Amino acid sequence: MNKRLLVGVVAFAILLVTAGCLGGTSSVASERLDADPDAAYEWDSEVDAHITVQDNGRFRGVYDVNSSSMELYRFDGFGSKTPLPVEAVRYRYANGTVINGSEIRARGGDVTQNDRITNVTLPADANGDGKLAFSSTSTPKRFSLPVFVEGSYEVVLPPNRRVDFPVFGAVQPAGYETEVVGDRLHIQWSNVTDRNIVVQFYLQRDLGIFALIAAISILVGGAGILYYRREIEALRERREELGLDVEIDDDERRGPPPGMG
Structure with missing residues (x-):
């Protein structure tokens, strides 16, 4: 090892050991x-x-x-x-x-x-x-x-x-x-x-604030879920009125394409 490099490493080690001092x-x-x-x-x-x-x-x-x-x-x-x-x-x-x-x-x-x-x-x-x-x-x-x-x-x-x-x-x-x-x-x-x-620890009134926020979040979330369920149900009813929801039997799915039977 280069002598200068060795001296530098030793000096750095001493500095680390004595840093607190x-x-x-x-x-x-x-x-x-x-x-x-x-x-x-x-x-x-x-x-x-x-x-x-x-x-x-x-x-x-x-x-x-x-x-x-x-x-x-x-x-x-x-x-x-x-x-x-x-x-x-x-x-x-x-x-x-x-x-x-x-x-x-x-x-x-x-x-x-x-x-x-x-x-x-x-x-x-x-x-x-x-x-x-x-x-x-x-x-x-x-x-x-x-x-x-x-x-x-x-x-x-x-x-x-x-x-x-x-x-x-x-x-x-x-x-x-x-x-x-x-x-x-x-x-x-x-x-x-x-x-x-x-x-x-916590301030006692913080629990009341948290409970209020949680209750509001649950109400808002429940209302949102109910709204989307109604929208999905309304969309399903419109599709049925337009005849878009036509179920195909499994036997018909397994048959050949039209004109190939």
């Missing part, structure tokens, strides 16, 4: 970390992970953490990790003290991001039984997120959303229970170890 790691801006969440975090929830899906394409998550850091990410269409954008980051100690992102940094922690993950390093004085909360983006009718912490989970949907009707609603993994509190559906798992939690 070349992208660099940077700290998330304090303005994002210290921003106020859209509503209060559910600190007092008894589950290991509590997620509140909002109706503005966002969610709030609260996680029990027993390690010094936590990696936050999503999977893209190719199964590769992409960093989860976070803001309004908070950490609550076991004694109930809550600190924001800037205070996390002041106490030896940090929130950094590269081209694969967002990494939250907890404060140096975290004792391993605190809770980490953050806000991030979701989608209006589908929530999907990797399982960052194994254990019990609860996902609370926006008001008047449901998951029961097939095609429109779906929940993964299985083994969940649901409860409606007020106008919000709560989905609970006692123990989650799967790769992802996925909840596809």
Whole structure:
């Protein structure tokens, strides 16, 4: 192999291996970390992970953490990790003290991001039984997120959303229970170890709209079928009046042509 070509191949391979590192790691801006969440975090929830899906394409998550850091990410269409954008980051100690992102940094922690993950390093004085909360983006009718912490989970949907009707609603993994509190559906798992939690949901009034559209479609389709059947019947009657529908017996079909018998 040509020496220059070999050097080029090796250099390209090194570039592929180190591509993530070349992208660099940077700290998330304090303005994002210290921003106020859209509503209060559910600190007092008894589950290991509590997620509140909002109706503005966002969610709030609260996680029990027993390690010094936590990696936050999503999977893209190719199964590769992409960093989860976070803001309004908070950490609550076991004694109930809550600190924001800037205070996390002041106490030896940090929130950094590269081209694969967002990494939250907890404060140096975290004792391993605190809770980490953050806000991030979701989608209006589908929530999907990797399982960052194994254990019990609860996902609370926006008001008047449901998951029961097939095609429109779906929940993964299985083994969940649901409860409606007020106008919000709560989905609970006692123990989650799967790769992802996925909840596809719909607005209750969407079912009424769909039923109305389906009913109209059936009526229009039925009327169209009835109309064409009547047209075909009328055409058959006109052909009979003109003598065009003359049946020929099978014996006559099998006989020779006229004048050849």
